[in-house]
Amino acid sequence: MKKVYDDNIFLCSNRTDRKIPVHRVSGSYYTDSKGFTIFELDQTKRKLANNRITLTEGCFLLTEENCYKIATLEFAEKRPKTATCTTVVTDVKEIPFYHKFNFKKGTYFEKRTA
DSSP, rough: OEEEEEEEEEEOOOOSSSOOEEEEEEEEEEEOTTTEEEEEEEEHHHHHTHHHHHOOOEEEEOSEEEEEEEEEEESSSSSSSSEEEEEEEEEEHHHEEEEEEETTTTTEEEOOOO
16 A cells, blocks of 8 residues: 655665755655565656755665665656665664654754764
8 A cells, every 4th residue: 555745755865974964755655565665756867966866775765654775776767757766674773864853843853973
């Protein structure tokens, strides 16, 4: 069963060498028969490039329920070239710089390192 979320999916980078801001994305997701969660994002390859958003394997997608790590990433061959991400469930603590997401307000808090 597909669950549709608009503007309630956060895209977080997996880079540890620099802090990259969290981006909101929209789309729908569902769980397939093998146990993977498939995200069908509404953003196209061109829109992501124009907004300078890097979407690669290893990035994180956050919903109100879980944190997901992108295992494979595919763009459609024909236009619109929307992104389809195959993900696995992970822990929020794996995200390098951010934690404590508030989905009602659409905010997040940074990790404080000493």
